[in-house]
Amino acid sequence: MVAPTASPAASAEPLLVIDNLGKRFVGVTALDGVSLDVRAGEVLGLLGENGAGKSTLLKILSGAQPPSSGTITFDGAPYAPASPIEAKARGIVTIYQELSLIPTLSVAENIFIGRAPLSGLGLVDWRAMRRETRAIIARVGLTTDPETPVSALSVAEQQLVEIARALSLSSRLIIMDEPTSALTEAEVARLLAIMSRLRGEGVAIMFVTHRLEEASQICDRVTVLRDGRLAGHMARDAGPIPIPAIIERMVGRAASELYARPTERHAPGDTRLAIRGLTTPRNPEAPNAITLGGVDLDIRAGEILGLAGLVGSGRTELARAVFGADPVASGSMTLDGAAYAPSSPHDAIARGIGLVPEDRKHQAIFAALGILTNFSVAALSRFAGPLGIMREREERRVLAEYRKALSIRMASPEQRIDGLSGGNQQKVIVARWLARDPKVLIVDEPTRGVDVGAKAEVHQILVQLASRGIAVLVISSELPEILAVSDRIVTMRQGRITGEMPASEATEEKLMALMALETREEATA
Known part of the structure; x- marks a missing residue:
């Protein structure tokens, strides 16, 4: 991957300014006094561990949640969207890790859903929609026929359709949440090249990722959150932002300590x-x-x-x-x-034999069920009594052992597993197999x-x-x-x-x- 040079299009004046932002839930402070800014024509990395507050910040910016304190200004005016629709109208679009496209609709229909161009008779102008779609997707290097169903596209191509839809909304700030998590190396390189091109066109990008190598290479600056608080800002100097320095800001200790093996x-x-x-x-x-x-x-x-x-x-x-x-x-x-x-x-x-599959969301967890059920599902015979009735006390006792041994952070065994961070979900799945004492x-x-x-x-x-x-x-x-x-x-x-x-x-x-x-x-x- 070739490190990009600093963007010549980057504006000296911030486009988005977040000042002393706070968000509190019952018994939990998700954000505490966070301040940052994003300039037009730059890529700002938003980094942090699971639970650092990144998702909460994105929800506030996208209009899905209001802040508890602090202020936000966008293009010099107060910014407090009441909904994602209002956020998009102001020029801020969020592309989430779980894509929001409708597989049965075409590329053109997905891009213009809810706002299709109309003819003089009030009917959908399909010719205009296809023409405008071709122009939009060309900006992101996609040559697919506008009438192609989204279900026929690769994950990388679907990601480009999401970006094209954001551009069709005349977005000035595009927030990308883990856009490369399911892409191959070649697809990642292509996406980062497109991000560099958009940056050169003056589009501001907030890039959220766990892949620090990508953040180091593509970002002009990074902002790091830790436990809901600002852990620091780092800017590109002569070369890529040093990954060990990013890790130390994220976790509060040197990177060498994280990978120390027995x-x-x-x-x-x-x-x-x-x-x-x-x-x-x-x-x-x-x-x-x-x-x-x-x-x-x-x-x-x-x-x-x-x-x-x-x-x-x-x-x-x-x-x-x-x-x-x-x-x-x-x-x-x-x-x-x-x-x-x-x-x-x-x-x-x-x-x-036990298997922890690569697709945790679709192949490993039962998202709507609690942690206890997800933990014991592969070892029901161990926890079932003579009449097939679950021995819940034993089930909870064993879960408590693995919770301590694996440092699983959770509120209670009844908590839905989809409320845990990705790392804690993975630990629950590993604990599931340990309860069976596998050979492989x-x-x-x-x-x-x-x-x-x-x-x-x-x-x-x-x-x-x-x-x-x-x-x-x-x-x-x-x-x-x-x-x-x-x-x-x-x-x-x-x-x-x-x-x-x-x-x-x-x-x-x-x-x-x-x-x-x-x-x-x-x-x-």
Whole structure:
């Protein structure tokens, strides 16, 4: 990623000024005396751990919540929107991590929903809508036909449609909340380039992200929140904003302390899971889907095996096959020396395999249910009495143990899990599997959407699991994470293993070379 130069379009006068802003809920102070400003033609990073107050600040700016104290001015005038509609009318648009597009409608309909251009007869002028859509999406580098259903677009393209919709509203400030969390590296680079272009056009951007490398590269300035208070402002100087300095502002301690691993590591034991020649069938309805092409892999008890690969390498497909979620065409697996061929996830769980999936929201948590239910759902037999009645006292006792051991921050076991931060949700999911005492735990993208402080806690938890003799398979798109937690690292490409090395010998450069290595089958294709 190439670091951008400071924006020549940046205005000397602030466009948005927040002064001594406060927000209090019953028993909780979410924001306390926060002050910041954003200038036209600059990218301001808003950074902080989960619970730092970022989401509350965004809700206030978007008109979803009023502040309890303080003032906001926008373009020199008082700003206190009563609704998101009013905020958009004033020129401030928020693009959330969970996109708000309607999949069944076209690109043009999504961009102009609720404000379609009309003909002289009061009917929708479809020709004008398509023409205006082409012009708007061209500004963000999207060449899709305006009549294409949004459901047919990739996540990255949908993100561009959201930005195009914001531009169609003549937005002067675009707030982007975790816009890159579900994008590939190439898509991230494209989005950051578009942000630089918009900045050059005088559009102000507030960029909220957990990916500090991106913030360091793209932002002209960053504002850091910690525990609802302002932790500091940092500006680009001759080069990118130093990441260690950002981390220290975010968590209140040096970055080197966050990734300190235990000096003593237990030696791995015998092979726990052995995979030989594993292949998966091709789906005629999804001809471009990744299939496994003869995977050989060993995972030992008490070991953290890192699995690295670019998007589409087959990492998640391997996890799903081992967990019994996807069918296997050929090959074999053994678990503690016995044949292992799960017919379903239920079968895999019964045999001692656990999976923390990459998509926490859709595949791991029951958002509308409480923490206690989410915790015990995979170990109901442990907490059920002879007649199938749940032993709630025991259920709560075990949750309390893991709450303390994993430092899960929650109000009560009855609290809805979607009210927790991403890091605490992840800890509850890990505790869910610990309640079953698994032989193998597969953790796919363990810290996706998790702040830097919680990342370090999750990494420490993985090390502790391995010390208990659990075989841990960690899949991550972040090479620094793979290097930080793994004992041994295996790389994949196009559904095949391309390399293996001890973590002590690995570097990002070596792993990238193996992840891009052409397989024998590709070379002869």
